[in-house]
Amino acid sequence: MQGLRAQWPAALGGLIICVGATFFEVSHAAGAHLAVQVPAEVGRVGAGVPASPETIGSPAPVDPRWEVVRKLLRSxxxxxxxxxxxxxxxxxxxxxxxxxxxxxxxxxxxxHGEALAYLERATAAPADSFPEAPHAVHYLGWCRYYLGDLAGARVAFTTHANAFPTYDDTQFALGLIAYEEDRLVESEAYFRRALELLGQQQGAARERAKNLARLGDVLLRQDRLPEAEQCYRRAVELFEQHGEAWSKLARVLDRLGRPEDAANARARQAAIKARTETEKPSP
Structure with missing residues (x-):
């Protein structure tokens, strides 16, 4: 199970942060986006001092570093x-x-260990204390997950799912946790729900591939081999560079008695691995 966490970086994806106007969703085309708009702060007028028209209700200067840090995260x-x-x-x-x-x-x-305290503090803040506050618990969930705290991650993601039931990445996360805890029926339901939500979005092929591959894992563990094959094939059709899905597809094809097809799938996985190694930057 530790390998599963290593294979799926926060997604980590599966993943890509989109802060700015669509901050929440980090790498994903989510169903519940958070607009990062800094609320205007009214400038405080000194007691007994007549306010000029320019001063009354004028917002305090916005620290330009907010936009800088968002752009850096996004890139x-x-x-x-x-x-x-x-x-x-x-x-x-x-x-x-x-x-x-x-x-x-x-x-x-x-x-993740260094991040934990900051994210816990942000999660404990009132939901209206800063624009991203309602979604801090989502990132806390991933932080706990990568630290191996499945129970804590489950609590965090369940909290977020209750507040934002149409956010696909939270459903995906709950599916991963259920899989690792051998709750396969629940895991399948979470992955299928995430796929349903992703089906309503444009440009989410890689996210759908990620969920299909994990759904294939659930089906493979249950020996539902034809269904698992279908999931892995759909995953690599959507995202051809998904090396793990090719590897799992080969395993399923072996068990289905199709060694030539399995060999072809392994060859695709090996080519992806070789290309990835070639493209790695020099130390």
Whole structure:
């Protein structure tokens, strides 16, 4: 089961952060997006001092670093995002939103242990305390998952699913946890629900492939081989570079007594692995 967590980086995907106007969803085309709009803060007028027309109701200047850290996260520059967020936390240690972004940058940089406290604090904040607050629990769930705390992750994702039942990545996460806890009927239902939600979105082929591959894992464990084959084939049709799905497809084909087809699937998986190794940057 540890291998499963290693194979699916927060998704980690499966995944890609879209902060900015569609921050919540991080790598996914979600059904419940969060618009990151900084609420206008009314400038405080000194007691007894007549306010000029320019001062009354004028918003306080927005720290430009919010947009900087969002852009860095969106482009996968996690160390740089961490530096900006850490500077913001230093300047405003009581700002839960700044801590949330630092936790998110650490989490996306796979430093889950360091991210945990920041994300827990953000999750404990009132839902209206900062724009992303209602979704902090989703990232806390992934953080706990990668730290091996399945029970804690399940609580976090269930909380988020109750509030945002149309968010596909939370359904996917609950499916992974159910699979690892051998609750296969529930796992299948979660993956199918995620696929149903993704079917309503454009440009979500890779996300659908990810869910189909995991649904195939559930079916394979139950010896539902023809159904598993169908899932893996659909996964690689949607995302041809899905090496793990090719490998699992080969395993199913072996068990179905089709060694030539299995060999072809393994050849595809080997070619993907070789290409990935070639494309790795030099140390």
């Amino acid at each position: 996968g520059q996690y160390p740089a995002a961490e530096s900006v967020a850490r500077a913001m936390v230093k300047d405003r240690p009581s700002d839960v939103r700044a801590g949330f972004y630092l936790g998110l940058a650490l989490h996306k940089g796979k430093r």
